[in-house]
Amino acid sequence: xxxxxxxQFVDWFxxxxxxxxxxxxxxxxxxxxxxxxxxxxFLALTRDINLLASLGVRLVxxxxxxxxxxxxxxxxxxxxxxxxxxxxxxxxxxxxEENGRLRTEIEALLSMGxxxxxxxxxxxxxxxxxxxxxxPSGVVDGVDMLxxxxxRRIDAGAxxxxxxxxxxxxxxxxxxxxxxxxFNLTYEELATETAIVLGAxxxxxxxxxxxxxxxxxxxxxxxxxxxxxxDAALTTGLTMAAHACGKGVARVHFIxxxxxxxxxxxxxxxxxxxTMVTQDPLEELRQASIEDVGGILRLIEPLExxxxxxxRGRELLENEIQRFSVLVHDRVIVGCAALYPFEDxxxxxxxxxxxxxxxxRTGAGERLLRHVEDRxxxxxxxxxxVLTTRAAHWFLERGFDTSSAEQLPPEKxxxxxxxxxxxxxxxxxx
Numbered sequence: 001x002x003x004x005x006x007x008q009f010v011d012w013f014x015x016x017x018x019x020x021x022x023x024x025x026x027x028x029x030x031x032x033x034x035x036x037x038x039x040x041x042f043l044a045l046t047r048d049i050n051l052l053a054s055l056g057v058r059l060v061x062x063x064x065x066x067x068x069x070x071x072x073x074x075x076x077x078x079x080x081x082x083x084x085x086x087x088x089x090x091x092x093x094x095x096x097e098e099n100g101r102l103r104t105e106i107e108a109l110l111s112m113g114x115x116x117x118x119x120x121x122x123x124x125x126x127x128x129x130x131x132x133x134x135x136p137s138g139v140v141d142g143v144d145m146l147x148x149x150x151x152r153r154i155d156a157g158a159x160x161x162x163x164x165x166x167x168x169x170x171x172x173x174x175x176x177x178x179x180x181x182x183f184n185l186t187y188e189e190l191a192t193e194t195a196i197v198l199g200a201x202x203x204x205x206x207x208x209x210x211x212x213x214x215x216x217x218x219x220x221x222x223x224x225x226x227x228x229x230x231d232a233a234l235t236t237g238l239t240m241a242a243h244a245c246g247k248g249v250a251r252v253h254f255i256x257x258x259x260x261x262x263x264x265x266x267x268x269x270x271x272x273x274x275t276m277v278t279q280d281p282l283e284e285l286r287q288a289s290i291e292d293v294g295g296i297l298r299l300i301e302p303l304e305x306x307x308x309x310x311x312r313g314r315e316l317l318e319n320e321i322q323r324f325s326v327l328v329h330d331r332v333i334v335g336c337a338a339l340y341p342f343e344d345x346x347x348x349x350x351x352x353x354x355x356x357x358x359x360x361r362t363g364a365g366e367r368l369l370r371h372v373e374d375r376x377x378x379x380x381x382x383x384x385x386v387l388t389t390r391a392a393h394w395f396l397e398r399g400f401d402t403s404s405a406e407q408l409p410p411e412k413x414x415x416x417x418x419x420x421x422x423x424x425x426x427x428x429x430x
Contacts, residue, residue: 014298016268018332023267024056027163027198031191032206033064034102036257045206046109048263049168053124058163060194062171063106064187068098081140087147087184095147095184099172103128106170127162127169131155132190134175134183149175149183151190156197192240196247203249204263205237209256220277222246241277252277270332271358285371288324288336293317295333296324300354308390309352310420324352325371327364334359337368339375345409348376350386369398377429384429387422400425 001009030049036042053059069085070078072094079086087095110124134149152175162169171194173187188205195203210216225242232238241252255262255274265273276282288296296317303309312320320338327335334356340349350372355364376384385408386395396402403426405416416422 015270019268020055022331023052023201025058026201027058027060028052028202028204029060029062029191029195029198029200030204030206030263031062031064031187032257033187034067034069035064035208036206037063037102037105038067039258041257041260042106042109043112044260045263046112048261049110050124051264052267053168060159060163060169060171060198060200061106062173062187062191062194063102064173065095065098065102068102069094072098079143081143081145084137084140084145084148084186085184086143086145089147092147092182092184096174096182099174103170103172110168110170125165125167127165127167128171129155129158129162130176131158131169131171132175132185134177134185136177136181136183147182147184149177149185151175151185151193152177154194154197159194159198188237188240192244195244195249195252200249202251202253202267203241203244204253204255204266206257206263207237207254209258217275218272219282220275221281222277222279225277238277245277245279250278270330270334270356282330284328285367286326286328288321288326290318290321292324292326292333293321296326296336299333299336299356300352303354309354310417312352325368325375327355327359327368329359335364335368337372339372341376341379341381342409342411343379343381346380346382347409348372348379348381348384349412350384353386353391365394366398373427373429382429383426385424385426387416387420387424389420389422392423392425395425395427398427400427 032042032045036045049059049061066085069091073091077091085091107126110126131154132151133153133155135152137145137148137150139145159169171190173185173190175183175185175190177183191203191205194200220238222242222245225238228238230239237254241254244252253266253272253274253276255266259265259273262273266276293314297314300309300312304311317324323338323340325337325339326333335354337353338351340351342348350369353365353368353372355368373384385403386400388395392402403424405413405424407426408416408424
């Protein structure tokens, strides 16, 4: 392996390590329509499911069967109300057959020994059962839904027992009543209610990719979903996602089903490739603590290496950690800045302002700057100065004026490094 490829692998593995650590023992519910199997994408997904299971993730898979059922019914026989199929006696017979057939196919693929694959010689244990108690949907918009049902109750204790045994649970979109009736369910509702009763850390939907000209939404909070037009939120599944988050599911993800490895890219890279819905914003701007030292070092090391920032060792950073503020996105430090007060001169130095490349041009730098300015004002400082070799224009555009080393506080002036030839910029704090 070439040195560049070696470093790329090391960098990737290090960046994925926090997620690997965080996901162990967590419960994920992964929901996918019958299209994933019909289009031949489930074999690749099987590899990723094996990988997640090997990392200690507790997995519940919920599948749909719509295209398989539609293929069996005569043209024009399928009728839908609010996205739910009207299930008469003949349709119910097809629903049962196709769910059984598809479930068998999925179990067979999950049981394969994947020769020459990353998870060769592994074999998942797949569990199923009558976990879902259902009730009839009744009459919807004046239409009797017949054998179409809704989730009444899910046996969370039985599901946890199978997960505790190290098994992957596979749930088909069928529910049973206490009187022995069978109801056809939507896999989306079933997956959502399963994630809620389990208190799942993630509910993941594999969906159709957006059109090339559509810009996908990357992150939404429940309040942002509530502010969307109702029809738009309903048709995209965001209403269901907001409901799940409101009931305790930590994250809901929508990932394109047609991209090989999309599940891994969404889960193990910071940027992700899908849309994520959360109860609260993922970003937090706060005072740094000693636990943040490692994350700050990882952030600033590339900038120290190319000379943009002055080098700081771990010991120095630990001693100065109270000077730092950090911008945290989904538990990862993506920005930092420090304030060094010179109270006799009523001045403060803005130092070590850094933003991860993936979060530049998002306003992260401005938020950190405003935060440091607020801290300086609370200390009674009247001006903020910065020494920079490469970002002078960025600061000038944000209210700083050019100055000189002669105007620095005496303590800082004595430490000015003539070899770096840093530009000095000053901003009055009002």
